[in-house]
Amino acid sequence: MDGKDFSLDCMEDSCRFWDDKPREECGVFGVYNRDRHDVARMTYYGLYALQHRGQESAGIAVNDDGTILYHKDMGLVPEVFNDVVLNHLKGKIAIGHVRYSTTGASLRENAQPMVIKYKNGQLALAHNGNLVNAPELRTKLEENGAMFQSTNDTEVIAYLISRYRVACETLEDTLLKVMNDIRGSYALVILTPKRLIGIRDPHGIRPLCIGLLDNSYILASESCALDAVGAQFIRDVEPGEIVLIGDDGIKSIKAGAAEKTNLCIFEFVYLARPDSFIDGVSVHQARIEAGRILAIEHPVEADLVIGAPDGGLNAALGFARQSGIPYGQGLLKNRYVGRTFIQPDQGQRETGVRIKFNAIRGEIEGKRVVMVDDSIVRGTTTRRIVQMLKNAGAREVHMRVSSPPYKYPCHFGIDISSSKQLVASNHSVDEIAKMIGADSLGYLSLEGLLQTPVGSRCGFCTACFNGMYPMEVPEEGNKLAFSRNAKT
Ligand code: SF4
Numbered sequence: 001m002d003g004k005d006f007s008l009d010c011m012e013d014s015c016r017f018w019d020d021k022p023r024e025e026c027g028v029f030g031v032y033n034r035d036r037h038d039v040a041r042m043t044y045y046g047l048y049a050l051q052h053r054g055q056e057s058a059g060i061a062v063n064d065d066g067t068i069l070y071h072k073d074m075g076l077v078p079e080v081f082n083d084v085v086l087n088h089l090k091g092k093i094a095i096g097h098v099r100y101s102t103t104g105a106s107l108r109e110n111a112q113p114m115v116i117k118y119k120n121g122q123l124a125l126a127h128n129g130n131l132v133n134a135p136e137l138r139t140k141l142e143e144n145g146a147m148f149q150s151t152n153d154t155e156v157i158a159y160l161i162s163r164y165r166v167a168c169e170t171l172e173d174t175l176l177k178v179m180n181d182i183r184g185s186y187a188l189v190i191l192t193p194k195r196l197i198g199i200r201d202p203h204g205i206r207p208l209c210i211g212l213l214d215n216s217y218i219l220a221s222e223s224c225a226l227d228a229v230g231a232q233f234i235r236d237v238e239p240g241e242i243v244l245i246g247d248d249g250i251k252s253i254k255a256g257a258a259e260k261t262n263l264c265i266f267e268f269v270y271l272a273r274p275d276s277f278i279d280g281v282s283v284h285q286a287r288i289e290a291g292r293i294l295a296i297e298h299p300v301e302a303d304l305v306i307g308a309p310d311g312g313l314n315a316a317l318g319f320a321r322q323s324g325i326p327y328g329q330g331l332l333k334n335r336y337v338g339r340t341f342i343q344p345d346q347g348q349r350e351t352g353v354r355i356k357f358n359a360i361r362g363e364i365e366g367k368r369v370v371m372v373d374d375s376i377v378r379g380t381t382t383r384r385i386v387q388m389l390k391n392a393g394a395r396e397v398h399m400r401v402s403s404p405p406y407k408y409p410c411h412f413g414i415d416i417s418s419s420k421q422l423v424a425s426n427h428s429v430d431e432i433a434k435m436i437g438a439d440s441l442g443y444l445s446l447e448g449l450l451q452t453p454v455g456s457r458c459g460f461c462t463a464c465f466n467g468m469y470p471m472e473v474p475e476e477g478n479k480l481a482f483s484r485n486a487k488t
Contacts, residue, residue: 025053025054025099025100025128025129025130025413025414025415026053026054026097026098026099026100026112026126026127026128026129026221026413027047027050027051027052027053027054027097027098027128027220027221027222027225028050028095028096028097028126028127028128028187028188028189028208028219028220028221029043029046029047029050029095029096029097029189029218029219029220029221029225030043030093030094030095030096030126030189030191030196030198030218030219030220031043031046031093031094031095031196031216031217031218031219032092032093032195032196032216032217032218032245032246033092033093033215033216034092034215034216034247035092035214035215037092037215037216038086038090039062039091039092039093039094039216040060040062040086040089040090040091040094041086042094042213042216042218042229043060043094043095043096044060044077044081044086044096045228045229046096046218046220046225046226046228046229047060047077047096047097047098047225048077048078048228049222049224049225049227049228049229049273050098050220050221050222050224050225051076051077051098052273053098053100053128053221053222053271054097054098054099054100055076055098055100056074056075056099056100057072057073057074057075057080057097057098057099057108057110057111057112058072058073058075058076058077058079058080058081058096058097058098058099058111059071059072059073059080059096059097059111059112059113059126060072060081060086060089060094060095060096060097060113061094061095061096061113061115061124061126061191062089062090062091062093062094062191063091063092063093063094063124063191063192063193064090064091065091066121066122066193067122068115068122068123068124068191069088069089069090069091070089070113070115070124071085071088071089072097072108072111072112072113073108073111074108074111077098093191093195093196094191095113095124095125095126095189095190095191095196096113096126097111097112097113097126097127099111099112100415107150107151109149109150109151110150110151110152112125112126112127112152112154113125113126113191114126114127114150114152114154114155114158116155116158116159116161116162118161118162118163118165118166119162119165119166120165120166121192121193122193123158123161123162123190123191123192123193124190124191125154125157125158125161125188125189125190125191126154126188126189126190127153127154127157127186127187127188128185128186128187128188128206128208128221128413129184129185129186129187129188129201129205129206129412129413130153130184130185130411130412130413131153131156131157131182131183131184131185131186132183132184132411132412132471132472132473132474133182133183133184134153134156134182134184135474137156137160137181137182138153138156141156141159141160141163146159153184156182157178157182157186157188160177160178160181160182161174161175161178161190164177164178171192171195171197171244172242172244172253175197175199175242175253175255176242176253176255179199179201179202179240179242179255183471183472184201184205184411184412184471185201185203185205185206185264185412185413186199186200186201186206187199187200187201187206187207187208187221187237188200189208189219194246195244195245195246196217196219196244196245196246197242197243197244197245198210198219198237198242198243198245199237199241199242199243199255200237200238200239200240200241201239201240202239202240202255202256202257202258202261203239203257203258203261203262203461203470203471204238204239204240204257204258204261204262204263204279204458205262205263205264205412205413205461205470206221206264206412206413207221207222207236207263207267207272207278207279208220208221208236208237209221209222209223209226209233209234209235209236209237209277209278210233210234210235210236210237210243210250211223211226211229211231211232211233211234212231212232212234213226213229213230213231213232216231217245217250218231219237219243219245222272222273222276222278223276223277223278224272224273224275224276227275233277236278236279236280238254238257239257239258239261239263239458240254240255240256240257240258241253241254241255241257242255258470260459260470261458261459262459262460262461262470263278263279263456263458263459263460263461264412264413264414264460264461265449265450265453265460265461265462265465266403266410266414266464267283268281268283268286268287268290268452268453269287269290269311269374269375269402269403269449270311270374270375270403271414274287274314279453279456279457279458280455280456280457281453281454281455281456284314285454286452286453286454287314287315287318287374287402287452288314288315288317288318288321289318289451289452289454290314290315290318290402290403290444290448290449290452291314291315291316291317291318291319291320291321291322291372291402292318292319292321292322293318293322293444293448293449293451293452294315294318294319294372294400294401294402294442294444294448295318295319295320295322295323295400296322297442297444297445297448298400298440298442298443299323300323300370300398300400300440300442301368302323302325302367302368302369302370302396302398303325303326303367303368303369304325304326304327304328304330304363304364304367304368304369304370305319305320305323305325305326305327305328305369305370305372306327306328306329306330306331306363306364306369306370306371306372307331307371307372307373308331308371308372308373308374308382308385309331309332309333309357310333311373311374311375312371312372312373312374312402315372315373315374315402316370316371316372318402319370319372319400323370325370328363328364329360329363330359330360330363330364330369330371330389330394331357331358331359331360331371331385331388331389332357332358332359332360333356333357334355334356334357334358337355337356350384353381353384353385353388354388357385357388358388359388359389359391359392359394360392361392361393364389364392364393364394365392365393365394366393366395367393367394367395368394368395368396368398369389369394369395369396369397369398370398370400371385371386371389371397371398371399371400372400372401372402373399373400373401373402374401374402374403375401375402375403375406376399376401376405376406376423376424376432376436377406377416377421377422377423378421378422378423379423379432379435379436382399382436383435383436383437386399386436386437386438387437390437396439397437397438397439398438398439398440398441398442399433399436399438399440399441399442400441400442400443401441401442401443401444402444402449403443403444403449403465404443404444404445404446404449404465404466405424405429405432405443405465406422406424406464406465407419407422407424407425407464407465407466407467408422408425408463408464408465408466408467409421409422409464410463410464411463411469411473411474412461412463414464416464423435429441429442429443446462446465446466449462449465450462
């Protein structure tokens with residue numbers, strides 16, 4: 001196929017033209033402190049470290065002697081909170097949330113934590129993940145009189161908790177009953193008048209870990225948030241585990257892991273921060289390993305290896321070490337192009353990418369360059385960067401990708417809602433190479449990718465690469481319809 005027959009431009013309208021990457025949709029943080037330290041401020045710092053998991057809204061809820069106080073809004077963590085707000089949020093338990101959503105769901109009422117009042121009191125919860133049966137549950141609840149304030153699936157969980165809490169003797173029984181009803185991915189932090197609770201779904205799709213700082217127990221999506229507040233990593237919450245944290249320490253309830261656990265392998269490819277450890281594996285090491293295996297699977301004669309910032313940098317290092325080709329910095333990323341960047345119109349998009357990235361001519365001129373990136377989703381930005389390298393004098397540009405072709409939509413909390421958005425879904429590797437203008441293109445194999453989390457004891461979800469979802473998922477059309485309203 002001639003590259004001109006299919007224009008990547010047609011995929012651009014719905015995408016962030018300058019940042020063609022899948023997005024994690026949430027990060028969660030929770031702290032329980034017996035000494036009533038400044039839990040809101042600690043949560044604020046924890047959310048700062050998790051900002052890469054969600055940049056559209058942020059929120060913190062605290063328990064002040066049984067009353068829940070909270071603040072949440074659209075924006076980055078430092079835009080949503082200031083000293084005055086944090087000083088107001090006093091208590092000994094706090095939970096926090098950062099959220100990313102697709103356009104339709106970018107609403108203030110969908111910001112979390114979700115705070116609910118019910119017959120027996122109040123609770124707040126924050127969720128990373130996506131329930132695949134939320135539409136059915138929501139319809140059933142509405143038929144029985146429920147009225148929802150938001151369009152996200154976290155409120156469905158909140159509603160189920162409040163409903164079962166009235167009928168069940170204990171909170172533990174309530175949570176077990178809720179887990180029995182909901183299907184999908186969920187790493188939850190819940191704040192009750194007396195306890196901080198963490199729950200990870202039976203498949204363990206999204207990560208959640210436990211830390212300790214003096215008298216504070218902490219729950220966080222990633223260990224980098226524990227490091228940020230000076231806490232020591234204790235362990236990961238296990239798939240299918242509920243941890244209840246109170247004055248008497250941690251109580252664990254094993255609600256039951258799935259027969260095969262399915263941690264999202266994309267956390268290692270791109271989503272998590274490289275300084276995090278997930279289920280005992282260093283994300284940084286996994287990415288280095290991916291680059292190393294990629295160099296074995298797709299060798300090439302070249303003069304320089306560069307990484308596409310930031311996701312491709314670690315894998316590029318692994319590729320360079322294995323191949324013996326020198327590693328260098330060939331691309332610079334402007335870190336100040338963010339959420340508030342005014343979107344250029346179609347005709348100005350080349351300018352937009354040039355503002356976000358620039359090639360370092362002195363490093364690449366006259367060289368055969370290997371550019372390593374973690375993934376190609378739509379291919380629009382990749383094509384522009386390849387062209388940018390060639391304009392800056394690269395003799396050849398060989399694209400290497402440290403994950404397999406991304407072909408299938410994710411139903412578990414990543415913002416790829418349709419295979420139509422995925423260039424690899426409809427095109428062969430050779431066609432994609434032509435479309436992005438690369439001299440060659442090589443993807444890491446799935447077998448290779450599965451070797452990268454060295455020492456891991458868990459199973460992985462690899463559905464976006466092979467379509468093997470760990471549970472029944474909605475038809476693509478249903479996912480689309482719901483995802484516009486219900487991302488968490
Ligand atoms: S489909 Fe892909 S991105 Fe989604 S949970 Fe599975 S591995 Fe992760």
